[in-house]
Amino acid sequence: xxxxxxxxxRTPSAGLLEWNSRxxxxxxxxxxxxxxxxxxIGRGLIKSPEFTCVGCQWCLLVLLSVHPTxxxxxxxVFLHNMSAKDIKIVYGFxxxxxxxxxxxxxxxxxxxxxxxGTPGNKDIGGVVKVAKRSTMIDSLVDGTLIIExxxxxxxxxxxxxxxxxxxxxxxxxxxxxxxxxETADVVxxxxxxxxxxxxxxxAKTSPATFYAHQLILQKGSSTLAELCGSxxxxxxxxxxxxxxxxxxxxxxxxxYGGKVAEDDLKANxxxxxDAADKYGISNLKLEAEACFVNSTKISVENMMEHLLxxxxxxCALMKESVIDFIVENKFEVLEKVSLKDAPGGxxxxxxxxxxxxEKKNGNGKEAKKDNFSTMxxxxxxxxxxxxGLDIDGSRETLIATSKNTLEIxxxxxxxxxxxxxxNTSQLQACCR
Numbered sequence: 001x002x003x004x005x006x007x008x009x010r011t012p013s014a015g016l017l018e019w020n021s022r023x024x025x026x027x028x029x030x031x032x033x034x035x036x037x038x039x040x041i042g043r044g045l046i047k048s049p050e051f052t053c054v055g056c057q058w059c060l061l062v063l064l065s066v067h068p069t070x071x072x073x074x075x076x077v078f079l080h081n082m083s084a085k086d087i088k089i090v091y092g093f094x095x096x097x098x099x100x101x102x103x104x105x106x107x108x109x110x111x112x113x114x115x116x117g118t119p120g121n122k123d124i125g126g127v128v129k130v131a132k133r134s135t136m137i138d139s140l141v142d143g144t145l146i147i148e149x150x151x152x153x154x155x156x157x158x159x160x161x162x163x164x165x166x167x168x169x170x171x172x173x174x175x176x177x178x179x180x181x182e183t184a185d186v187v188x189x190x191x192x193x194x195x196x197x198x199x200x201x202x203a204k205t206s207p208a209t210f211y212a213h214q215l216i217l218q219k220g221s222s223t224l225a226e227l228c229g230s231x232x233x234x235x236x237x238x239x240x241x242x243x244x245x246x247x248x249x250x251x252x253x254x255x256y257g258g259k260v261a262e263d264d265l266k267a268n269x270x271x272x273x274d275a276a277d278k279y280g281i282s283n284l285k286l287e288a289e290a291c292f293v294n295s296t297k298i299s300v301e302n303m304m305e306h307l308l309x310x311x312x313x314x315c316a317l318m319k320e321s322v323i324d325f326i327v328e329n330k331f332e333v334l335e336k337v338s339l340k341d342a343p344g345g346x347x348x349x350x351x352x353x354x355x356x357x358e359k360k361n362g363n364g365k366e367a368k369k370d371n372f373s374t375m376x377x378x379x380x381x382x383x384x385x386x387x388g389l390d391i392d393g394s395r396e397t398l399i400a401t402s403k404n405t406l407e408i409x410x411x412x413x414x415x416x417x418x419x420x421x422x423n424t425s426q427l428q429a430c431c432r
């Protein structure tokens with residue numbers, strides 16, 4: 001007999017509505033001769049053949065149990081994932097009588113069935129006590145227990161909407177103070193711009209004016225802060241004549257947390273290195289140096305110029321780049337370049353480059369894991385930065401800082417001082 005209509009009297013429960021909603025895949029498992037299956041003291045599992053639903057293989061397990069003091073027992077129903085993949089589903093069981101009426105149904109919460117054979121029975125899920133065995137027998141259809149298994153893929157857990165919280169505005173506030181005339185307590189008068197008059201002669205114009213704050217300068221450039229003297233009620237005026245206004249603009253903007261555009265870095269890399277080195281803005285110096293190394297082609301014609309400049313400005317990355325070029329092109333360099341004007345103290349840098357070259361070609365000995373003597377400048381700088389120290393220094397300074405202790409001579413006696421108690425100037429003095 002088929003069911004021709006469903007009429008609800010009063011409002012059905014939410015569970016029943018969910019049970020009868022769309023999207024469910026159904027499989028009917030029939031246990032013939034169910035009444036003849038004798039319960040045993042303890043538990044006995046009856047396993048069905050495998051069937052396919054929602055892209056996985058399953059089997060149904062019926063658990064028959066009886067209490068020693070009772071003639072009736074409970075029937076449990078379990079679903080077993082027989083596939084080699086995990087799957088998360090919503091599922092349930094339903095027992096129907098000969099009229100197709102649902103005698104008992106259970107809708108279970110979403111459950112992740114692990115792949116077959118997962119330890120801890122994580123590939124099985126179900127209900128230990130669905131109904132009494134006598135209730136099941138009363139529902140048999142010509143001696144057959146019909147269990148309808150229903151399942152559907154569980155919806156992905158919806159992540160709650162992320163609350164909108166604006167970013168911390170403090171960095172923007174500091175950047176907005178750049179060139180703020182109203183709050184500034186320092187005025188820099190920078191350079192004397194040269195313009196061409198109608199007659200073709202160069203005429204001096206008024207220096208460019210920059211407004212700043214001593215408190216920010218003390219943290220961003222102690223050298224500029226020292227030029228301003230002590231903090232007072234009056235606005236301090238400072239004259240800067242060794243930097244062009246355009247370069248000083250980049251310099252001061254960087255101190256306030258600004259960025260220098262890549263094109264400006266390429267076009268003014270050495271001018272920015274000069275200014276940043278003079279006024280102690282290490283990070284800007286390193287950015288400009290890295291940009292110069294990445295954008296400049298070293299050749300036998302310009303290598304000596306760049307080597308001398310790198311040595312004079314203590315640009316370890318630039319020096320490493322030039323020395324790498326010398327080692328890679330040693331025969332051409334020896335033939336075409338006079339090395340009599342090369343800066344002193346290059347032997348360690350050259351040997352480090354040679355060792356790296358031999359290792360790259362598979363000819364060198366395997367170095368220790370933390371062999372600072374052959375380590376690249378960028379790696380040394382990273383290690384020093386992790387210690388919270390200034391990374392603007394020579395290879396020797398960076399190596400000394402990277403080690404746990406450093407022996408220095410004071411008054412003819414050797415003392416061991418912890419690196420973290422030394423500042424960069426002390427380290428540089430030790431390594432000269």
